[in-house]
Amino acid sequence: MTTAALRVEKAGPTTSGGPQKERRRSIRSPYPSWFYIPAGVLYLVFFALPTFSSFYFALTRWTLFSQQFIGFGNFVQFFQTPALTQGFVNTLIYGFVTSAAKVVLGLGLALLLTSPIFGRGYLRAVVFFPVLVSTVGVGLTWKALLDPFHGVVNQVLGFFHLPQPGWYTDPHLALLTVAGVDIWKGVGIATLIFMAGIVAIPSEYFEAARVDGAGAWQVFRNVTLPLVRPAMATVIILSLIGGLRSFDLIWAMTNGGPGFSSDVIASVIYKQYQAGFFGLSTAGNVILFLVVTAIMLPVQWFLNRREAEL
């Protein structure tokens, strides 16, 4: 009875009067390909189409209503303007500094928070708190805390007679200050992913290592580190992508300043857009695209390869 009912029901929605073969296939596969379509349409219209058209618009002088083809003029302009070139360099510094710090600190915190220490539940919650606050909120809060004259941080430093740097007013420090706040905000996610990775390691491995007389460092080096590699790959990939594209924290804290000292490609894109240079802005986007892809493809390949070897 069930088979017959199934046959009738399944044959209904498929192409009417289709050949017997096709009908039988639809019975065997209850996984209709049209499940791709809803997501696919969104992806095509709001992601793929803008991305592909950006390669053309980057070569134009563009106002959204009219466009004039100017070849590689935008790119020439981008790399000839010192401020824009600095944005390029800053993007790389920012991306690698934040990503490296999140890997190291995240792994350290995850090790600490998966070991049986006092106050573990509280510590886990508090490390994750900054993730919940909006980037703009975090930026404004740290701007107040790091205020060169009234800020709490410099007040404390002054109390101990330590130098009180102009955290985001000193051109040499501004980019790293923002990177530091980014690490403060994002380390909770890295810690969470590492914690999930460490918890997933079967406890027999640790027991076996201890029976063999391995010390804490040896256990970490030879058991935890290799087995936590999938989590590490996730953290590196996510934080690197986020760091290279970062915009909102920089915009909330410094607007790319002082001067252009904390500008990254993403903030340059916004400034050019704001000024009405849509073609130049889109060229910046294409450059960001090339930078992120050129870095992420080898990183992805390398991380996946190491994973496969395990």
Next chain:
Amino acid sequence: MTFRRFTRKYLLGIIAILVSVVVFLVPFIFIVLQAAKDPKQAGLMGFTWPTDWQISKNFIDVIQTNDYQLLAAFINSIVLTVVSVAIMVVFAAMVGYLLQRKRTRLNHLVNFLVLAGLIVPPAVVPTIWVLQGLGIFDTLVGMILVEATFGLSFAILLFRAFVATIPRELDEAAIIDGAGAMRLFFQVILPLLRPVVVTVVVVQAVAVFNDFTGPLYFLPGSDNPTVQLTLYNFQSQSVSQFNLLFMNILLITIPPLIMYIFFNRQIVAGMTSGAVKG
């Protein structure tokens, strides 16, 4: 040995707690204290106890600013978050499920596109051009569709990894019982995806609610403010009202905080089953 274990457990814990208070709690206490001060004292930026405790006055003041703009922004942000995350979850679950269950030549292409969606930075000005062409630029509908699209890739990765843990026998049993493709997915599979659904909902809801760049580009002007835009505009308009600024920060942190308190455990569980293996 026992002494060493004791120091490991308690001493390390106490040091960690002290460091965490300085590094993580002080900024939050600072936000709350600033939000409770009067304008003059808040302007000093000090880490001091409010002399004049006026938390409810600041609350009312910040809500009334610009004709209750913050309330409108809250409604917009919540609608934006709920609808775009709902779209994201259903569409991404469908793709993740199909990617895992059905092996065809299409899989390579779809996997590549998902990865590209995760890595490639969105081309913002051309997206504005597309939205204008569709007549939905600077509208909530346009913003919802854009946010849903930008979150798809990450959600698909989580779903794909999790579907692998659901035995195929279950599908077969449902089919023998006469379920069609739609019923199989929506009534059998989707409920089983619950742990990842919770993870995706929490992570993406926090991301969409806290997104600043998206509304900055795609919802300009003051017709459709979101909470993040309101906060950003507030700080550039009134330099002297730091008490209201921090009250604003405090208020817009509450919705994500509530989500986190409710779903805290499930997030870690979902991450364990999805993100790390994927």
